[in-house]
Amino acid sequence: MNPRGSRSSGFFQPGASEPFTVIDDIPERAMVVCAHPDDAEIGTGATVAKWIEGGCEVVYVVCTDGSGGSNDDDMTSDRIVPVRKEEQSEAARILGVKEVIMLAHQDGGLEDDRIFRGEIVRAIRTHRPHTVFCHDPHRFNGFQHRDHRMVGTVTGDAIYPYARDHLHYPEQLEEGLEPHKVHRLLYWGADHPDVVVQVTSAQVETQIEALSKHTSQVGGLTSADLSDGLDDRPRFGERLRERSRSAAEANGFEHGETFRQLVARA
Numbered sequence: 001m002n003p004r005g006s007r008s009s010g011f012f013q014p015g016a017s018e019p020f021t022v023i024d025d026i027p028e029r030a031m032v033v034c035a036h037p038d039d040a041e042i043g044t045g046a047t048v049a050k051w052i053e054g055g056c057e058v059v060y061v062v063c064t065d066g067s068g069g070s071n072d073d074d075m076t077s078d079r080i081v082p083v084r085k086e087e088q089s090e091a092a093r094i095l096g097v098k099e100v101i102m103l104a105h106q107d108g109g110l111e112d113d114r115i116f117r118g119e120i121v122r123a124i125r126t127h128r129p130h131t132v133f134c135h136d137p138h139r140f141n142g143f144q145h146r147d148h149r150m151v152g153t154v155t156g157d158a159i160y161p162y163a164r165d166h167l168h169y170p171e172q173l174e175e176g177l178e179p180h181k182v183h184r185l186l187y188w189g190a191d192h193p194d195v196v197v198q199v200t201s202a203q204v205e206t207q208i209e210a211l212s213k214h215t216s217q218v219g220g221l222t223s224a225d226l227s228d229g230l231d232d233r234p235r236f237g238e239r240l241r242e243r244s245r246s247a248a249e250a251n252g253f254e255h256g257e258t259f260r261q262l263v264a265r266a
């Protein structure tokens with residue numbers, strides 16, 4: 001999330017009148033690829049909480065260093081980067097994420113190029129996820145951060161065909177990695193989601209707790225806000241609760257997270 005653009009960041013997703021297809025399996029391994037520290041928690045924090053509880057190993061790939069993410073005019077990129085790295089580690093620890101890979105590209109500087117694609121291919125071939133989550137690059141309903149579009153596009157390409165096919169990035173195979181086929185890609189922030197994961201109220205609360213670790217980002221929360229008693233986290237949490245209720249409504253669940261799904265052919 002970019003704090004200046006948080007109102008257009010896809011935080012809210014529309015509910016649906018028709019029930020979504022339900023995803024009720026929990027794979028052994030999953031990966032979340034996101035642009036900035038905190039995107040993963042917003043996009044799929046409750047599902048990750050559920051899947052880790054169910055025994056799934058989850059790895060994060062955070063593509064930028066979050067160096068552009070501050071509303072504080074006195075904050076510098078050099079100072080915010082280690083803060084956001086630590087916040088991301090804390091958030092991942094709350095959820096039980098196995099590993100956080102920080103690619104540390106410059107915030108706002110992601111490009112659809114061979115180097116970045118190769119980094120995602122390498123992560124996929126190393127950790128071999130069944131399911132990958134990432135930003136939907138084809139969202140037209142409102143502004144979307146350029147980094148989010150880049151991550152969505154490059155991750156989709158990395159899954160198919162680059163990670164799967166041995167003639168792409170052959171130098172990785174010479175190092176001992178093997179090609180890997182990802183079975184399912186789940187995009188968050190889609191204009192038209194088509195699947196839902198039912199989650200519990202407790203899993204949404206775990207998501208909110210993880211997100212609250214991004215103190216430099218959450219609702220522009222600053223130490224001055226805290227000392228003034230203006231802690232924004234309850235409002236932020238309420239927005240996530242509303243979103244999960246809205247996503248679950250058409251299926252008659254209490255809470256859910258919705259995605260747009262791509263499934264690889266057998």
Ligand SMILES: [Zn+2]
Binds near residue numbers: 148
């Ligand atoms: Zn972001």
